[in-house]
Amino acid sequence: MFPSLSLLLLPLLLTTTLAQNLTDNQISQVRSNLQQSAQQSWELGTEAEALTELDYPSLSVFSPLSLPPPTFFTSSPPSEVLSIAASVVHSRPAGPGPLIPADGAVGDPASIGVSVLLANYSHTPGGNFSAAAQAQLDYLLLAAPRSSSGAISHRADQVQLWADFVYMAPPFIAYYGAVTQNQTLLALAYEQISLYRQALRDSSGLWRHITLGSGVDDGHWATGNGWAAAGCLRVAMTIYFSGFGGEMGNEVNDLVAWAGEIVNAVWPYQQPNGTLLNYVDDPSSFADSSSTALLASVSFRLATLPSSLRSFHTIPSALRAQTLINSAGLSTDGWLQPVVDPYDYPLRGTKSPEGQAFVLLLQAAYSEWSAQGEQGESAARAVVGSGGVGWGNVVGLLIALLVGVC
Ligand SMILES: *[C@@H]1O[C@H](CO)[C@@H](O)[C@H](O)[C@H]1NC(C)=O
Ligand SMILES: *[C@@H]1O[C@H](CO)[C@@H](O)[C@H](O)[C@H]1NC(C)=O
Ligand SMILES: *[C@@H]1O[C@H](CO)[C@@H](O)[C@H](O)[C@H]1NC(C)=O
Ligand SMILES: *[C@@H]1O[C@H](CO)[C@@H](O)[C@H](O)[C@H]1NC(C)=O
Ligand SMILES: *[C@@H]1O[C@H](CO)[C@@H](O)[C@H](O)[C@H]1NC(C)=O
Numbered sequence: 001m002f003p004s005l006s007l008l009l010l011p012l013l014l015t016t017t018l019a020q021n022l023t024d025n026q027i028s029q030v031r032s033n034l035q036q037s038a039q040q041s042w043e044l045g046t047e048a049e050a051l052t053e054l055d056y057p058s059l060s061v062f063s064p065l066s067l068p069p070p071t072f073f074t075s076s077p078p079s080e081v082l083s084i085a086a087s088v089v090h091s092r093p094a095g096p097g098p099l100i101p102a103d104g105a106v107g108d109p110a111s112i113g114v115s116v117l118l119a120n121y122s123h124t125p126g127g128n129f130s131a132a133a134q135a136q137l138d139y140l141l142l143a144a145p146r147s148s149s150g151a152i153s154h155r156a157d158q159v160q161l162w163a164d165f166v167y168m169a170p171p172f173i174a175y176y177g178a179v180t181q182n183q184t185l186l187a188l189a190y191e192q193i194s195l196y197r198q199a200l201r202d203s204s205g206l207w208r209h210i211t212l213g214s215g216v217d218d219g220h221w222a223t224g225n226g227w228a229a230a231g232c233l234r235v236a237m238t239i240y241f242s243g244f245g246g247e248m249g250n251e252v253n254d255l256v257a258w259a260g261e262i263v264n265a266v267w268p269y270q271q272p273n274g275t276l277l278n279y280v281d282d283p284s285s286f287a288d289s290s291s292t293a294l295l296a297s298v299s300f301r302l303a304t305l306p307s308s309l310r311s312f313h314t315i316p317s318a319l320r321a322q323t324l325i326n327s328a329g330l331s332t333d334g335w336l337q338p339v340v341d342p343y344d345y346p347l348r349g350t351k352s353p354e355g356q357a358f359v360l361l362l363q364a365a366y367s368e369w370s371a372q373g374e375q376g377e378s379a380a381r382a383v384v385g386s387g388g389v390g391w392g393n394v395v396g397l398l399i400a401l402l403v404g405v406c
Contacts, residue, residue: 029334045111312376
């Protein structure tokens, strides 16, 4: 009986123990594929964020050192991040309007705004970053169409709310509020996410992809759920480290809880090899490593937040996802696979720039979690950490049992 029990549990044990950092070679291939493929506004914004979190973690909003931003870089400036900001601002006509004109999406160009503000405060030469950031903010707040509830539309030509928006605009609005010490903007970033959640979350706990206007997508698009959860955490930590974190504790708690409710709703649909499906709860949908990487990054971030906000119970799922990405999820030349077509979200694609960025977000979050002692990796710790009973606890308990009988 004991050997068969061990055999049964071996895969569970293996998926947790095989988790490891990507190799330097994998990271450099993934990064270089990202850098040569990212072109669309949201891809550039997500690239800038991923490179910041991976290569310059003390500048990312997950670090208490990130605010206020440095006024000069004395050593190792985040050159790749600043050069994204510089090239966008350089190509932009002076005057009002978003960072990338005629983008079609209201929310997407704003995703580059965090790097533009970083360039401004660090006195980076090469453009009027302050004016460009302010014009982008004004466009979002004053010119963009809104829903009747007050949610800023994700599209320019019609009022439409996409889950994607949550990663694109609120993190910029919040960062703008943090660097200018404007609490109104921090509250506004929170309020926008709250309005999007009211419009998109349904009784399953998952977020629908797109509502209002023509081209509604009521499905639970996995990447959309990832964008929403990851955006919630960036805004939460921006507020937390802004200096207004004490006064805005309820907002921070809500945002962390909203990210948590998404990962809680998503991971029960994880497939046997660790992947998520492109539409989370639609069994006819295909496996998608892109959303799998992004949502795993959120689970690792949730486990590395300041101790009062932390939760560990989705770590076992994130570890299974991370192990898959590290092995079968990356081609020998560093492309994430298999992936949804990022330009036609119901269809399978071949290469995904945003997916490349998600691998780096995952690596950044995983390595921080690992460096902090891998809490939640086993049942004993999960029980202590979350106080809850989840799948992670069950897995850990089984592992403890197995170790016990061996
Ligand atoms: C840009 O930085 C300067 C300080 O160097 C600051 O006065 C200005 O408000 C900043 N612009 C924005 C949009 O934050
Ligand atoms: C940047 O643009 C603003 C608004 O147009 C202007 O007031 C400011 O002088 C410009 N700054 C620089 C350094 O050119
Ligand atoms: C904060 O930002 C809002 C929106 O841009 C602006 O209307 C307001 O004047 C700002 N408040 C302060 C104190 O700068
Ligand atoms: C995971 O399994 C699914 C089949 O369920 C497969 O389509 C997908 O390619 C696998 N993912 C990876 C990264 O191998
Ligand atoms: C992953 O990398 C981080 C940062 O270098 C390190 O602290 C951690 O121990 C590594 N984890 C593993 C499992 O090797």
